[in-house]
Amino acid sequence: MAWLVTGGAGYIGAHVVRAFVQAGTPVVVLDALTSGHPQFVPADVPFVRGTILDGDLVRHTLVEHEVTGVVHLAGFKYAGVSVTRPLLTYQQNVTGTATLLEQMQAVGVDQLVFSSSAATYGTPDVDLVTESTPTSPESPYGESKLIGEWLLADQEKAAGLRHTSLRYFNVVGSATPELYDTSPHNLFPVVLRLLAEGRTPQINGDDYPTPDGTCVRDYIHVEDLAATHLAAAHALADGRPLERVYNLGSGDGVSVRQIMTTIAEVTGLDFEPVVAPRRSGDPARIVASGELAARDLGWRMTHDLRSMVASAWEAQQRAAAR
Template sequence: MSVLVTGGAGYIGSHTVHALVEAGENVVVIDNLSTGFSQFLPESAPLFIGDAADENLVEGVISAHGVESIIHFAGSVVVPESMRDPLAYYRNNTMTTRSLLNVAVKCGINRFIFSSTAAVYGNPEQVPVPESAPTRPLSPYGSSKLMTEIMLHDVASAHGMNHVVLRYFNVAGADPQARMGLATAGATHLLKIAVEAATGQRAKIDVFGTDYPTPDGSCIRDFIHVSDLAQAHRSALSYLRGGSPSVTLNCGYGRGYSVLETIEAVRRVCGRNFAVQYAPRRPGDIMTMIADTSRIRGVLDWTPRYDDLETIARHALQWEEKLFHERQADQQHAVSA
């Protein structure tokens, strides 16, 4: 029996595939490689290049590989982009999942793990924010994920599909062994941008909003190391296999760091300064987002290993330096050729 991972060649997906394979799982991946990289996957995990919305492809993979569980990452994740092109997000996130669930029901899949987001909460009334908090997304990205959560709940109720919804807070860092990390061009993740500035690939880093009612005026985020998040997916799979009921879980550490604190952590780790430019607030940005993690710590067999901002920054920097050196070597090779 196998686990199907959609979007498994992407940032979080590839880390999860490695975690599953290292735990002895048989894993098969579907990814269209629009933001993923085939070289990040272990050799033992076959990759089918295509769209998770392609019902014929998905059904064929499930049948050929004896898939019994699905972990669904495939989708679009950039808040500002979703504000500019909302229909693309409803297509890539909500409609794709509808097609995937249709095949899952047809094939009798009864375990499903969904990659959701803390953006479904909008600006929370309570911090840390519990899973029971009202869902009032401020962006089409958050709305598209919330629509999918509702759809998954309804499908599960109608067809006996147990599921885990994992609401990610701010995912950051990279594999401690530097086998993979965030490599998508034009990424908007704060720590990614900061380490690009630290390695000289950006002239500056923009801070959007310094007039929020927070201690230093910048937004506050709960960062979670991508490797810890990958292990949360592995633990969620074990949870479902144990016959436990469907559940929605926050994925964070339960502590917040401001944008300016995060930039200072990167400066300390890299030992270099880089320019910061202050800009107005962006539409769709949330002021403070910190997870109430009591439920995930009580429900899953999951203990974070990298709950430290400087460790997260160090792993992100290590990965970025590796990418930078590889690009320089490729450019030199191209010139000499």
């Protein structure tokens, strides 16, 4: 009896697997290694290389490993790129999720934790995003995540699927230096790589209506995120009632300028970021409440910004030395 983590060889997925292993909950990984890394999967965790688009492989994996629930993280995750590659995004995130649900129903697996995204909200005109904030995604990626949530809700009505979806913004840091963010688009790895190469990072706009003029966002530590995926899985396994959707937010957020200042302090690299023009479509502030998740899933942020930066920098340095 085990939980399947799709995308379990990726940055976030590998941290989720680590949380399951530490809790003594059996787990198996399915990952196509499009952006994942086989070395991120512990040697004693069963690893199946393949895509969730392969229904036969999904079904075989569910049966062979006696899977009772799924944490679904596999998919195409780059919101900006999704605008130029919408068909790939929908194939991976919508068709892939539908295929996974089809095979789960076929073999009687009825529990799923969906790794969704705050991109489902688009650019909300509120100071604090809650689960009742209207969804209005602005990219194929955000749209595909919202459709994924709809698929889960429809399967609940049609086949009794028990599920919940976790929406979050920017995930940073590392729980262990062996697991690190390799995204070519995320702020932390981009800035840290530039600094390691002796180049200067940039801030896109410093004239927003925020305290220091730069954009404010939620940044959450990947270890806290992984712990909440585990908590959601255990809640479903225990039969506890859950909301369909939870935001994993900080409640206050941090600015890009604060991040740059903290990175300089932690790394000891004295730099002044270049201020570039605003990027089209960047809202001044998007911050979410995590109150519902705290109530039902024990969500809390155990890492401050300095800890997030320090763990990310240590992991980046370790990766560069390999």
